[in-house]
Amino acid sequence: MWVGHSHAHQAVVKIHDYLEDINPGLSRKVFGGVITSAAVSYVAVRGYRYYRARRTVKERGEAAKLACHVLREHLEQEGPVDPQKEAMITDLELSELKQKLWKGELKALEVLRAYQRKALQVDEKLNCVTEPIFEAEALAVELDLLSPNQRKPLHGIPVSVKDSFNVEGYDCHAGFSCFADKPVERDGDIVQIFKSLGAVPFVRTNFPQGLMTFACSNPMYGATKNPHSLTRGPGGSSGGEGSLIGGGGSVVGIGSDIGGSIRIPCQMCGVYGLKPTVDRISNQGHIPLMSGQNLVRMTAGPMARDMDGLILVTEALLTPRMHQLDPYVPPLFFQDTLYEKKSPLVVGFYTAIDGVHSHPTCVRAVMEAKTALTQQGHKVIEFQPPRAVEAVSNLFMKACFGDDGEETALYLKDDVLDRSVTFSYYMGKLPKRLRYMVSRLIGFMDPPLGQLVVGASTPPRKILEWWYLQDKIQAYKREFFAAWQSRKLDALICPGMPFPAVTAGTEDNVLAGIVYTTLYNLLNYPAGMMPVTTVTQDDLKRLKDPSVYPPSGALEKFVIQDCEGTVGLPIGVQCVSLPYHEETVLRVMKDIDTVTKTTRN
Numbered sequence: 001m002w003v004g005h006s007h008a009h010q011a012v013v014k015i016h017d018y019l020e021d022i023n024p025g026l027s028r029k030v031f032g033g034v035i036t037s038a039a040v041s042y043v044a045v046r047g048y049r050y051y052r053a054r055r056t057v058k059e060r061g062e063a064a065k066l067a068c069h070v071l072r073e074h075l076e077q078e079g080p081v082d083p084q085k086e087a088m089i090t091d092l093e094l095s096e097l098k099q100k101l102w103k104g105e106l107k108a109l110e111v112l113r114a115y116q117r118k119a120l121q122v123d124e125k126l127n128c129v130t131e132p133i134f135e136a137e138a139l140a141v142e143l144d145l146l147s148p149n150q151r152k153p154l155h156g157i158p159v160s161v162k163d164s165f166n167v168e169g170y171d172c173h174a175g176f177s178c179f180a181d182k183p184v185e186r187d188g189d190i191v192q193i194f195k196s197l198g199a200v201p202f203v204r205t206n207f208p209q210g211l212m213t214f215a216c217s218n219p220m221y222g223a224t225k226n227p228h229s230l231t232r233g234p235g236g237s238s239g240g241e242g243s244l245i246g247g248g249g250s251v252v253g254i255g256s257d258i259g260g261s262i263r264i265p266c267q268m269c270g271v272y273g274l275k276p277t278v279d280r281i282s283n284q285g286h287i288p289l290m291s292g293q294n295l296v297r298m299t300a301g302p303m304a305r306d307m308d309g310l311i312l313v314t315e316a317l318l319t320p321r322m323h324q325l326d327p328y329v330p331p332l333f334f335q336d337t338l339y340e341k342k343s344p345l346v347v348g349f350y351t352a353i354d355g356v357h358s359h360p361t362c363v364r365a366v367m368e369a370k371t372a373l374t375q376q377g378h379k380v381i382e383f384q385p386p387r388a389v390e391a392v393s394n395l396f397m398k399a400c401f402g403d404d405g406e407e408t409a410l411y412l413k414d415d416v417l418d419r420s421v422t423f424s425y426y427m428g429k430l431p432k433r434l435r436y437m438v439s440r441l442i443g444f445m446d447p448p449l450g451q452l453v454v455g456a457s458t459p460p461r462k463i464l465e466w467w468y469l470q471d472k473i474q475a476y477k478r479e480f481f482a483a484w485q486s487r488k489l490d491a492l493i494c495p496g497m498p499f500p501a502v503t504a505g506t507e508d509n510v511l512a513g514i515v516y517t518t519l520y521n522l523l524n525y526p527a528g529m530m531p532v533t534t535v536t537q538d539d540l541k542r543l544k545d546p547s548v549y550p551p552s553g554a555l556e557k558f559v560i561q562d563c564e565g566t567v568g569l570p571i572g573v574q575c576v577s578l579p580y581h582e583e584t585v586l587r588v589m590k591d592i593d594t595v596t597k598t599t600r601n
């Protein structure tokens, strides 16, 4: 290196002397010219790349809008529709829809048409669909040709798919223009499974750029709105799914979750979802972001409009076919014995994690779920997860942001940056020491967020440190399990996010809320999210009472002022069980739902 450097230096000195011999002052002109043209070329190349990215972003967005328009025209040309029948179809719960399709009372194509029309209608209001899947029509037509004994478990059920999953013939870019316009050749595993079960993937849905935030906007498709309040976000990153399902435009969909991306939109849009144990459902064919990081892994999972729908779909997905497609998915099919276990369960509960206060409606939701479970004969006892904020800061954040945001920065080089990712993007760009100091300053205003960002700012630097991190994660898993076992728990209920949907674009103010969801990604425990209640006027009154909701940090202060006018927004409960006990999660959710569904305000 030094030798090379000294050669270069000697060469420059020689050229300088030679030029000065020819004409004194010439070397300054030549070197000045070279430096200026290098700088100009650099700026021009970067500028051109940015211009090209902007063009790609614009064209990709327009192409998606055009695709929706083409479908709308196609549907209009089909002739008269029966709006009442279509409304009947889209109002059906998933299990009723399945029955009618199975019995042949409804045709796959008419169900598809009803949902295509409804999804486009919902999309006009909420901007939740990225583009239609045109092949859906041919699939539905084929399904209608099958004889009754050829019908599969999800015969004719339309399924929406988060845009981050591969769908053959469509690109999969997560909002990075470098991946746009490169159609993939093969459906992702979960899309394949749905098709093999007779379901009809029919639309793709919106997400935030890079998928690592719970906002839901990107430069190509813009921001998605919340179905319960147009000024609020739907949560993310599977926000398009949450918004479309919550708005009635889909009955079931596919999301992905590494830090809460299925559960957060479920809470904010009032839908049901399940983040499974890693590898219980194959995640092959999801855009490979952070894919070399396997301390905390992303997992695909179902989202549905109703509880029975979520159970039905999960049961259908956990088939031998999944294991055949991806041998790393253990051959562990839906365990009826766990789901149908007759004996009462021991269920732990907590209403808040130390350091991040829980909105009064979130506390009430857990207490209502607790009452429901007690009514069903279960024993519900208090349980506090050990060192949650510390574990998420020192383990989850180091694992997921240990690259200093380098992967995202690489894909975003000369790209159009969405507002929703500016905080993490620019934090990643800061020199390490400065970032650490900024994190400390953040900690004065928002202590848990400061702690999270300090965690992200002090990642392991050497392989040995990565090993130690892995080791610490294992140790925390053991510590948590010991606490779980000491209470002899079968399951756990708790808030999934400690506040309702926030005003769109303000998600950075409440980032610390992720400790409620990320904890179970870190532990790799399956976790479901379900709506239980809605914000009431009385809750909002209590929100302003410092003895109920102490305005201790920036997050709490923000929630108090942002929750003005949120009466009616959905709030859910998170249900957790041990790895590979998805069936127990579903059973607890079902028992809560049976009671709370009838009384939900």
Ligand SMILES: CCCCCCCCCCCCCCCCCC(=O)NCCO
Pocket (backbone or CB within 6 Å): 211, 212, 213, 214, 236, 237, 256, 257, 258, 259, 260, 261, 262, 298, 401, 403, 404, 405, 406, 423, 424, 427, 428, 453, 456, 457, 511, 514
């Ligand atoms: C590199 C330094 C960055 C420091 C700043 C980090 C602050 C960011 C706060 C973390 C936010 C994480 C939110 C997680 C949301 C859910 C993500 C998810 O589950 N995505 C699914 C992917 O398929």
